[in-house]
Amino acid sequence: MSDTKTVGGGGTKLLLARFRLFFILILLMAVLSVVSPRFLSLENLSNVLWSVCIIGIMCSGFIYSPITGGIDLSVGSMVALAGIIANVLMNIVHMPMLPALLLTLVFGLLVGLVNGVVTTKFRVPPFIVTMAAKTYLFGIAMFVSNGDTITIMGPKDFLSIGVGKFLGLPIPIYIMVVMIIASHILLKHTVFGRRAIAVGANEVSAKLSGVNPDSTRILAYVISSGTATVAGIVMASLTQQAYAPNAAGYEFDVITAVVIGGTSLLGGSGSVAGALIGAVMVGFINNGLNLMNMPASFHPLVTGIVILIALILNQGFTLPAWMKPKKRAAGGQA
Amino acid sequence: MSEKALADSPVALLECRRINKSYNGPMVLSEVDFSMKRGEIHALVGENGAGKSTLIKIVTGVTNRNSGEMLFEGRPIGIEHSKTAAQVLGIAVIYQELSLIHGMSVAQNLFLTREPRLPGLPFIDIGKMNSLAQELIDRYGFTLKATDVIDSLSIAQRQTVEILKALNSKASLVIMDEPTSSLTSTESAQLFGIIKRLKEDGIGVLYISHRMEEVYALSDRVTVLRDGRKVAVLEKAEIHPEEIIRLMIGRKLDDRDSVHTMRKSDREVVLEVKGLSSEGKFSGIDFQLHAGEILGIGGLVGSGRTELVRALYGIDPHDSGSVEYLGKPWEPGVAGSIRGGFGFIPEERRLQGIMGLISMTGNIGITNIDVIRKMGFVSDRKELDLARKAIGLLNIKPADPSVLVGNLSGGNQQKIVVGKWLIRDLKLLIVDEPTVGIDIGAKEEMYQTFARLAEAGVSIILVSSDLPELTRISHRILVLRKGRIIKEFSEGQVTEEDVLKASSGILPGGAK
Incomplete structure (x- = not known):
């Protein structure tokens, strides 16, 4: 059960939970290295990290939607659209790179603002709101790109974001690490982080403590959309491509990563570090399938099963609270 | 086998021997013996954290004991007990x-998961189900219809259905945890009638209550727990409220007079409310609140008390009228x-x-975020300091700030709710039913805390349905009825009866 992992939920427990996750990760790596000797090669591992970067960057912000008790399903479409918008601004409008990317980011933040406002002020469940957003963002992407796969030819600086290296490591890794650390700090050590957890844990109580649940939630969606935009920019630069269905389904990879990492979809708890491990696992699984030369049509099937096993393992070492009689009662009558 | 023969059989209904339990570290129960006979009404009393709930949870299979023996109707129950097993044995909890x-x-x-079927078909025999249910209801003489929808029933009636459900599953031990906390006195009296019926049928009733008069009136025996140990088992003749309380908390409480003197404060006005109204909730509320004053707000549930204080705190908006705080207009x-x-x-409290699911530290920190923040960041060290301070101030158990608040007993949860304010620079504290469902010792501590705060100059608005509480700790009492202040007791002697009469609209010489 993940609920204990956030605010001071007992040091030992937290440590055990982390270890469990690492253990499963190592288990997965062991299996993959047996299946394919190429898996543990430095080249392959850094390849995995590349693909992990996109999911990891998305996770860093996405995590706030489940923590506040909601969900943001629009992040996958946002990634694809961000790449297309950035390309339009740089290569068709011929804006300089920096303003173009900033403008793309502003667009992403606005999408999050709309998601958040509709959820809180119009009281539409976030699942529905962000599913609608997923659809219309994809619509915009299709409309703008004409449904074509656009090859991004430049500018050079932009392309070097994705493929460039610094101290031997790809730049997207640095971006991801910075965003994960920033998100970890945001969750654990800032007023917003505390408020997000409080709103997810008990909205009424949070409200009586002076927290504004609406603005906290709106900010959560803004952050979620914002990081998806960054992920989209990095992905476009990395793949040198912009294509509307590019990141279709990424929202599920992200959900998988945060859930594996111990974030409760019911709100009130979350772990950014856990989400990163989750993202690495999702990356490994996808990578493993490629290494095994498995036909693409099998990928979803295997991915689904492996994720299910990972989740069961993650829960199984200590029983989840709803199966544990003691915990169940403790939450209720005392 | 007749019920009578069973009731006389020497085998105890429930026998617990040397039960030990700890969740994480400290012992919650140590070496606790507990036994119940058939057809016995047995009260389990103790302060918060004395281990009552834990004992119940062990008996009902919600949690497992660490060691000790447990026998039900002479048959041993293994350490690995479960809720389902308890139900099968005939242990029911309300x-x-x-x-x-x-x-x-x-x-x-009543028939959930055990619905009678149409012969040979997978469909429910609704007619049969209703008639069986009605039979059961009539056998106990309840005024219920089998076809009544739960939503249309009062809390007391719903409780009756719960009890029927237990009877329908052939329970021989019925456990009631604070059954009267949400009942009116008439409804409570009805419940006591039912409990006595259960006793006559040879069913054992294990009863947890914080209301001494109930324990006194009902119980055949009383087991007193203190700090996870069994302190005493009192037989019928030995049951005296004074004695029970003494055993529970190990100190003697003064006799409480039912007559209390109101005293008007002449200190400066902290809060002035003029003509405050909110459509359908309350109207034309005028009052002043002085520094260091405890202003009681009485009235029946639904009289607008809670709505008024929510509006004062700023949770809900008001339509008209004004509020002045510390001499300045206040929105x-x-x-x-x-x-x-x-x-x-x-x-x-719980809602x-x-x-x-969040630690004590987190619960306290979120309310005091203005104290522990530096720019947008939160100081973990300061937050922990605050939590430690609150724990120390109110003697919260266990004194470990990392414990999840959901795992605390009711009284200690309430201490967290109170404690997070006490560590602030407080001027006005609004409390709404602060002692519901907490035991008498924790109540006393709560009252002392309020008195201390008032002495230190903090003004308190106390909303309470508990008349002894309201009359005893208030300096002045406003009684609300149908959204208006119907009576103010600001000087002289006041009894619980006076307040109750005013709440019900019975005023000597007409309404004020």
Whole structure:
């Protein structure tokens, strides 16, 4: 059960939970290295990290939607659209790179603002709101790109974001690490982080403590959309491509990563570090399938099963609270 | 086998020997012996954290004991007990929060998962189910219809259905945890009638209550727990409220007089409310609140008490009227209220007061975020300091700030809800039913805390349905009826009866 992992939920427990996750990760790596000797090669591992970067960057912000008790399903479409918008601004409008990317980011933040406002002020469940957003963002992407796969030819600086290296490591890794650390700090050590957890844990109580649940939630969606935009920019630069269905389904990879990492979809708890491990696992699984030369049509099937096993393992070492009689009662009558 | 023969059999209904339990570290129960006979009404009393709930949970299989023996009807129950096993054995619990399914009828609830089928068909025989249910209801003489939908029933009636459900599953031990906390006195009297009926049928009733008069009137025996140990088992003749309380808390409480003297404060006015109204909730509310004053707000549930204090704290808006705070016009709003020195303790602790899955530190920190923040960041060290301070101030157990609040006992949860305000620079504390469902010792501590605060100059608005509480600790009492102040007791002698009469609209010489 993940609920204990956030605010001071007992040091030992937290440590055990982390270890469990690492253990499963190592288990997965062991299996993959047996299946394919190429898996543990430095080249392959850094390849995995590349693909992990996109999911990891998305996770860093996405995590706030489940923590506040909601969900943001629009992040996958946002990634694809961000790449297309950035390309339009740089290569068709011929804006300089920096303003173009900033403008793309502003667009992403606005999408999050709309998601958040509709959820809180119009009281539409976030699942529905962000599913609608997923659809219309994809619509915009299709409309703008004409449904074509656009090859991004430049500018050079932009392309070097994705493929460039610094101290031997790809730049997207640095971006991801910075965003994960920033998100970890945001969750654990800032007023917003505390408020997000409080709103997810008990909205009424949070409200009586002076927290504004609406603005906290709106900010959560803004952050979620914002990081998806960054992920989209990095992905476009990395793949040198912009294509509307590019990141279709990424929202599920992200959900998988945060859930594996111990974030409760019911709100009130979350772990950014856990989400990163989750993202690495999702990356490994996808990578493993490629290494095994498995036909693409099998990928979803295997991915689904492996994720299910990972989740069961993650829960199984200590029983989840709803199966544990003691915990169940403790939450209720005392 | 007749019920009578069973009741006389020497085998105890429930026998617990040397039960030990700890969740994480400290012992919650140590070497506790407990036994119940058939057809016995047995009260289990003790302060918060004395281990009552834990003992019940062990008996009902909600949690497992660490060691000790347990026998039910002479048959040993293994350490690995479970809720299902308890139900099969005939142990039924009536919880404070009822477990009925709304939108279903009484009969549907009674026969849930055991619905009678049409012969040879997978369909429910609704006619048979209803008639069986009605039979059961009539056998106990309840005024219920099998086809009544749960939503249309009062809390007391719902509790009756819960009890019927236990009887329908052939329970021989019925456990009631604070059954009267949400009942009126008439409804309580009805419940006592039912409990006595159960006793006559040879069913054992294990009863947890904080209301001494009930324990006194009902019980055949009383087991007193203190700090996880069994302190005493009192037989019928030995049961005296004074004695029980002494055993429970190990100190003697003064006799409480029912007559209390009101005293008007002449200190400066902290809060002045003029003509405050909110459509359909309250109207034309005028009062002044002085520094260091405890202003009681009485009235029946639904008289607008809670709505008024919610509006003052700034949770709900008001339509007209004005509020002055510290001599300046004041527009209530929660965040502003907190900054301005308000504190608010809501009526429903579990739903509104605490975040169960979050630690004590987190619960305390979120309310005091203005104290522990530096720019947008939160100081973990300061937050922990605050939590430690609150724990120390109110003697919260266990004294470990990392414990999840949901795992604390009711009284200690309430201490968290109160404690998070006490560590602030507080000027006005609004409390709504602060002692519901907590034991007498914790209540006393709560009252002392309020008195101390008042002495230190903090003004307190106390909303309470507990008349002894209201009359005893208030300096002045406003009684609300149908959204208006119908009576103010500001000087002279006041009894509980006076307040109750005013709440019900019976006023000598007409309304004020």
